[in-house]
Amino acid sequence: MPEPAVAVPADRAAPLCQNCGTPLLGPHCYRCGQPVTGLVRHFSSIVGDFLDSVLNLDTRIFRTLWPLLARPGYLSREYFAGRRVRYVSPVRLFVFLSIVTFFVAQLTISFGDETLRLESQERFAQATTIAAVEQLRNQTLQELARARAQIPGNVPGARAGVDAGAAAVRANADKRIAELRAAAARGEPPATVGDATKPELIFNGRPWDPVANPVHVRWLPGFANRWINQQVEKGRDNIAELKKDPDRLKNAVLGALPSTLFVLLPIFALMLKLAYLFKRRLYMEHLIVALHSHAFLCLALLLVFAFSALGTALPRLGAFAATAEGLLFAWMPLSLLLTQKRVxxxxxxxxxxxxxxxxxxxxxxxxxxxxxxxxxxxxxA
Incomplete structure (x- = not known):
């Protein structure tokens, strides 16, 4: 059957498809399907197309987030029923929520107070007299007091963090004084710890050393054993650096978690496929359930981080924020169970x-x- 002729205005010729020569009527050739625009164009327009296709979120996001959070299994069942256009697609939803959640986590989670606690504990553990502990305690508290006085009053939670650090210093000092008094009562020399800048690694019952006691795997060639010992040394040095700045480890973990979840998504869908093998559902159906489940977890964690920041910024709302966080943590496993039951x-x-x-x-x-x-x-790292 011959194809219908294409009407072309008399005053101008229609552009032709560069692939098959058919007159174009829109952004795609109706005969071969090739798009008019390829990759040979301005890079800014390519970036815009990518963001539009991956994170194209419109008013549908408001119709999607509430059922995702409060109605377990609802979005997956709607998708299977064919009612898809009114909601954000599962892939875009998960990508968007995972990016936002872990970005907010980078801003709200900090191990700074833990750093101060560990540093003060190590410093006090090296003191051998009560007078030395008291002198170190008073010096550290004076430094914290000066730092606290310089904090502007409009910085939420900053002074509370310094106060928590001062409390940790006092607790570690009291603990070390009690240890020194107990050792003196027993007539024993006080136990101390050495410089912990580089942690001691034990291999074959002895401290690891790249020359005297290296890691050696008999069946590996020499260059492989040398590479392993180089990585061990790098790991030891990085552990020492992480003790000074644990937020480096936090940033590395939070930065890699989204990609880890992307890897686990198809695996979790396969686990659902095996668990419900006799339901005769397609693998892609299980993948949709996995995407909605992971998107729900990201949304719940995002709200947890938001309430945590709210409690820190407004101490008067601390009890409310803590209650909301507890309810969200309890709702996560329950919602996943209800999703599995309803789907x-x-x-x-x-x-x-x-x-x-x-x-x-x-x-x-x-x-x-x-x-x-x-x-x-x-x-x-």
Whole structure:
């Protein structure tokens, strides 16, 4: 059957498709499907197209977030029923929420108070007399008091953080004084710790040393063993640096977690496929459930970070923020359980059993992924 002729205005010729020569009627060729615009154009327009296709979020986001948070399994069932256009697509939803959540986590989570506590504990542990502990305590508290006086009054939570550090200093000093008095009562010399700038690594019952006691795997060639010992030395040096600035480790872990979740997503969908093998659902259906579940966790964590920041900025609302955080943490596993029950429609006994098995297996995988991320950050940071 011959194709209908294309009407072309008499005053100008229609542009032709560069692939098949057909007159163009829009941004795509209706015969071969090739788009008019390719990659040979201004880079700014390519970036704009990428952001539009990946993070194109309009008013549908408001119709999506509330059911995602408060109606377990609703979005997945709507998607399977064919009602998709009114909601943000699962992929875009997860990408958007994961980026925003871990960006906010970078801003709100800090190990600064823990750094001060560990540093003061190590410094006090090196003191051998009560007078030395008291002198170090008073000097540190004076430095903190001067720092506190210089903090502007409009910086939320800053003075509270300094006060928490001062309390940690007093507690560590009191603990060291009690240890010194107990050692004196027993007639024993006080126990001390050495310089902990570089932690001691034990290998074959002896401290690791790249020359005297290196890691040696017999079946590996010499260059591989040398590479392993180089990584061990890098890891030891990085541990020392992380003790000075633990936020480096936090930033590395939070920066790698989104990619870890992307890797675990298809694995979790495969686990759902195996758990509900006799339901005869397509793998992509399980992937949709996995995407909505992970997006829900990101949204819940984002709200936890928001309430935590609210409690820090407004101490009067601290009790309310803490209650909201507790409710969100309790709602996360319950919502995932209800999602599994409503989407797959099995009885409570089988749902609880499969939920427990899937949860344990996924937590193991997530723990291994996080552990690998931490080790990688220690070696290659």
């Amino acid at each position: 797959y429609g099995q009885g409570w006994t089988m749902t609880l059993l499969k939920y427990a098995v899937l949860g344990v297996c996924y937590l193991v995988l997530l723990s291994l992924g996080v552990a690998f991320t931490v080790l990688a950050s220690l070696v290659w």
